[in-house]
Amino acid sequence: MKLVFDIGATRLKRGVLDDRGGFVSIDDRLIQGDLQTELKSLIAETIAKYPIGFIGVSFAGQTTDNKISSAPNIDLGELKGADFTEWTRRRFSINGAIDNDLKCAALAEAADRSQVSALFTLYIGTGIGGAYIENGVLIRGANNNAGEIGHIPFEKTPFLCGCGGEDCLESSASGTALRKWRDYYGLQERTLSELNASNEPKAKEVASRFYRGVDRAVRTSAALFNPQAIVLGGGVAVSEKSVLARARAAANNAFRSAVTVELTRLGDKANLLGASMLQG
Numbered sequence: 001m002k003l004v005f006d007i008g009a010t011r012l013k014r015g016v017l018d019d020r021g022g023f024v025s026i027d028d029r030l031i032q033g034d035l036q037t038e039l040k041s042l043i044a045e046t047i048a049k050y051p052i053g054f055i056g057v058s059f060a061g062q063t064t065d066n067k068i069s070s071a072p073n074i075d076l077g078e079l080k081g082a083d084f085t086e087w088t089r090r091r092f093s094i095n096g097a098i099d100n101d102l103k104c105a106a107l108a109e110a111a112d113r114s115q116v117s118a119l120f121t122l123y124i125g126t127g128i129g130g131a132y133i134e135n136g137v138l139i140r141g142a143n144n145n146a147g148e149i150g151h152i153p154f155e156k157t158p159f160l161c162g163c164g165g166e167d168c169l170e171s172s173a174s175g176t177a178l179r180k181w182r183d184y185y186g187l188q189e190r191t192l193s194e195l196n197a198s199n200e201p202k203a204k205e206v207a208s209r210f211y212r213g214v215d216r217a218v219r220t221s222a223a224l225f226n227p228q229a230i231v232l233g234g235g236v237a238v239s240e241k242s243v244l245a246r247a248r249a250a251a252n253n254a255f256r257s258a259v260t261v262e263l264t265r266l267g268d269k270a271n272l273l274g275a276s277m278l279q280g
């Protein structure tokens with residue numbers, strides 16, 4: 001059996017899969033205290049109950065070569081700079097692996113659409129990110145950051161991106177961007193569709209900016225990778241139907257492309273599923 005975790009900015013999701021890849025259990029909690037103490041106790045609790053042979057982790061931050069390389073808001077404890085496989089072997093005598101959440105999601109999406117040989121995964125949730133898989137090969141780049149479309153330059157913003165960069169796409173088209181722009185303009189908490197339907201010019205502008213960002217993400221990924229399909233996922237894309245419609249319209253304008261845009265069929269389980277496909 002496999003034990004998998006999906007580590008977000010504030011939440012930690014745990015799943016257990018049987019040998020056929022089906023979920024036996026999934027639960028989720030707020031991260032309290034340091035990450036390694038929390039992980040150690042959850043792993044110990046799970047292996048006491050199930051015969052776990054592998055531990056896979058999807059991580060909402062930068063990972064390189066099975067190590068967490070950047071996690072600005074998470075207290076990592078002894079996981080900082082550690083090789084995750086060595087850590088799980090030393091602590092629990094079990095093989096493990098860790099990868100960036102978009103890379104995990106892309107592995108799961110590609111497995112779910114095995115007939116698509118060139119697939120770009122575009123997720124719009126807290127952030128906006130992508131990953132490209134061609135003929136089963138995940139394109140990683142030099143530091144595992146290939147496809148991170150949230151950090152291409154886009155329209156001017158009065159605040160910095162979470163990566164420290166100026167005018168990143170993620171500062172215009174992501175859940176975090178909606179929150180930052182609402183705060184900046186002093187708008188009350190509203191969803192993307194509520195902002196779009198508003199009569200207030202500033203609210204409408206926040207939504208329009210978001211949609212222009214979706215256009216940019218779709219047309220840029222189509223031009224750079226020439227995918228057969230783009231699979232759209234992430235909390236904002238899944239909950240807001242207008243994002244799929246907008247992405248499909250943008251795909252029709254993409255460069256010499258017949259790319260289709262489809263919504264994820266994996267809901268919020270893609271990261272956990274992808275974590276179970278990592279190699280330890």
Ligand SMILES: [Zn+2]
Pocket residue numbers: 150151161162163164165168170
């Ligand atoms: Zn950025």
